[in-house]
Amino acid sequence: MPSFERWDLAEASKVVTARASEQGATLEIFHELAERFGFVDRAIVPVVAEALNLSRAEVYGTLTFYHDFRDHPPGRCTIKVCRAEACQSRGALAVSEELFRKLGVGWHGTTDDGAITVEPVYCLGLCANAPAVLVNDEPLGDLRVETVDELIEEARS
Amino acid sequence: MSAAFANENHQVADGPVKVYVPIDAAAIAAGSNKVARALAAAAGERIAMVRNGSRGLFWLEPMVEVVTPRGRIAYGPVKAADVEGLLAAGMLEGAEHPLRLGRPEEIPYLAKQTRLTYERVGIVDPLDIADYRAHGGFLGLRNAIGMTGEAITEQVTQSGLRGRGGAGFPTGIKWTTVRKAEADQKYIVCNADEGDSGTFADRMVMEGDPFVLIEGMTIAGLAVGATEGYIYIRSEYPHAVRTMRRAIEIARADGALGGSVLGCGRAFDLHVRMGAGAYICGEETSLLESLEGRRGVVRAKPPLPALQGLWGKPTAVNNVVSLCSVPWIMTHGAKAYADYGMGRSRGTLCIQLGGNVKYGGLIELGFGVTLGEIVDDFGGGTITGRPVKAAMCGGPLGAYFPRDLFDTPFDYEAFAAKGGLVGHGGVVVFDDTVDMADQARFAFHFCETESCGKCTPCRIGATRGRETMEKIIAGRDIERNLTLIEDLCVTMTDGSLCAMGGLTPVPVKSAMTHFPEDFVPAERKQAAE
Numbered sequence: 001m002p003s004f005e006r007w008d009l010a011e012a013s014k015v016v017t018a019r020a021s022e023q024g025a026t027l028e029i030f031h032e033l034a035e036r037f038g039f040v041d042r043a044i045v046p047v048v049a050e051a052l053n054l055s056r057a058e059v060y061g062t063l064t065f066y067h068d069f070r071d072h073p074p075g076r077c078t079i080k081v082c083r084a085e086a087c088q089s090r091g092a093l094a095v096s097e098e099l100f101r102k103l104g105v106g107w108h109g110t111t112d113d114g115a116i117t118v119e120p121v122y123c124l125g126l127c128a129n130a131p132a133v134l135v136n137d138e139p140l141g142d143l144r145v146e147t148v149d150e151l152i153e154e155a156r157s
Numbered sequence: 158m159s160a161a162f163a164n165e166n167h168q169v170a171d172g173p174v175k176v177y178v179p180i181d182a183a184a185i186a187a188g189s190n191k192v193a194r195a196l197a198a199a200a201g202e203r204i205a206m207v208r209n210g211s212r213g214l215f216w217l218e219p220m221v222e223v224v225t226p227r228g229r230i231a232y233g234p235v236k237a238a239d240v241e242g243l244l245a246a247g248m249l250e251g252a253e254h255p256l257r258l259g260r261p262e263e264i265p266y267l268a269k270q271t272r273l274t275y276e277r278v279g280i281v282d283p284l285d286i287a288d289y290r291a292h293g294g295f296l297g298l299r300n301a302i303g304m305t306g307e308a309i310t311e312q313v314t315q316s317g318l319r320g321r322g323g324a325g326f327p328t329g330i331k332w333t334t335v336r337k338a339e340a341d342q343k344y345i346v347c348n349a350d351e352g353d354s355g356t357f358a359d360r361m362v363m364e365g366d367p368f369v370l371i372e373g374m375t376i377a378g379l380a381v382g383a384t385e386g387y388i389y390i391r392s393e394y395p396h397a398v399r400t401m402r403r404a405i406e407i408a409r410a411d412g413a414l415g416g417s418v419l420g421c422g423r424a425f426d427l428h429v430r431m432g433a434g435a436y437i438c439g440e441e442t443s444l445l446e447s448l449e450g451r452r453g454v455v456r457a458k459p460p461l462p463a464l465q466g467l468w469g470k471p472t473a474v475n476n477v478v479s480l481c482s483v484p485w486i487m488t489h490g491a492k493a494y495a496d497y498g499m500g501r502s503r504g505t506l507c508i509q510l511g512g513n514v515k516y517g518g519l520i521e522l523g524f525g526v527t528l529g530e531i532v533d534d535f536g537g538g539t540i541t542g543r544p545v546k547a548a549m550c551g552g553p554l555g556a557y558f559p560r561d562l563f564d565t566p567f568d569y570e571a572f573a574a575k576g577g578l579v580g581h582g583g584v585v586v587f588d589d590t591v592d593m594a595d596q597a598r599f600a601f602h603f604c605e606t607e608s609c610g611k612c613t614p615c616r617i618g619a620t621r622g623r624e625t626m627e628k629i630i631a632g633r634d635i636e637r638n639l640t641l642i643e644d645l646c647v648t649m650t651d652g653s654l655c656a657m658g659g660l661t662p663v664p665v666k667s668a669m670t671h672f673p674e675d676f677v678p679a680e681r682k683q684a685a686e
Contacts (some may be wrong), residue, residue, distance in 0.1 A: 086355045125394060
């Protein structure tokens, strides 16, 4: 279970400085920030631009292009639910709807208690064990509407 | 490590029993980590546990294998709750039990296959480089070290290997272009952004036999004169990322990577870079943009990446399975590889069978096997027990094939002739409850979500296509809207910059052509029934 640090621009800037000399480091920096803080505050854009000698527009463009770099903190646990064809063929839609109903959230939503965020993902490579999800980094397959409670319990634990 | 206790497949008397519990992400999804914990707790010192890759028989995962004097004996699917009972029944001696599957290599699903690229997956300890060597690892690289770049490239060309990522471009020809380019620096880039739904071959080999990818990329480096390589892995594969990073460290410490590859005096080193959830980065020029730290926006070609790729330098961009096939070719020779297959599709294809199918898994076979043999003979029909209605072949940009086309052999040209594509070899099975109009809508929706936005046909076309499909599904102006979809598909096919917009019409058109009944309004459908 990841526990994210509170966003701190000074600490985040240290990450940028440490990796600034790597070739094409932008994504690597964002990944490191996302792993540590759970998201990438847009306030980092001018810092990265300055350190990597890029325009702020380019850094902002890169940051916002990718699905992985959120602009706000996620819940304590993120469930990534596969929406792609193999999972569809085995009832993924019904599973995600049941999950939404039980958690009271939709795609990209976080439960009121800050425990769980639900995000869509297109294929986890678990297509013979569909429908599948990642609970943080732990894969879980062969989900059914009847086992959604177990999934939520796993995510809350 | 555990090799100290037992040799290859035979148990040394009185030592702890070697037990294999897969650590492949799909096995974990089925509960293999829980089984491993239960086994460690219950059997303790009596066992030496190896976390192997998966054999790719996913309905049997978690599949536990025990090394006995009679070879490896498999049990599966094992749940954590089964562990006590299995131990009590004498699993560590290979004893009978309802979950006992016998020797894994004799399970028909595996016995019928031709495992070349996947010869070690599920068998070796993925992060034990000595185990890799003991199973033929680095023999191809050793052969390549004694050859000129031209000779290596010639071998790969002769083998007939074509890009397994989807495009099917001859690997040897791509390498020749890179090799002949003059530059102070060249790169090998492995495209491990396996985003197609229904595919998991790249993931399985990276998690189950990572050194074969390292070896394949090193051979590519020697062939074209590149000293540095990047593996771009999608972030949806955290386990593959971790395994590849550790394998690279191990290979460096071993001397298989670094300033002098296996002591040959030539350098090659590798880096792993992680994607960030953008499907389009599986397109090679978009991948290069992303590697350089930018938006994953497609580049216009020419220039070809082979001449101006990563940081403007000549770059061979190859799929994981293509690169992992190279060590086998360099070990056994081009002819041995080319002896498998049909027509212009030589060697083996790693078919990934998933979706609504009883027996899903990885099936490596020479080209030529038919779609029907895969879905019916290997797959055993749907898991819901309902009739198979369609199989989507080649990912979200591939065609939906009806039963009428199940006699199509896996061959790049044969699939193209039927309006489909082999792609990366994924097959997703659907039963008769699937609504093909909705699948057509989803194809546009997916393109809308994942388009890089550079070209208009893809960026706008996907959105208009999704909206128009919604109108059709709602029963509004069906005839006129279907004409609009036809027209839009022509524009996207002819006008898009890359395969994302260019091939999104493939699933749409195949759904319309083969399943027209799903595109009539609901009330008319009901009246007809």
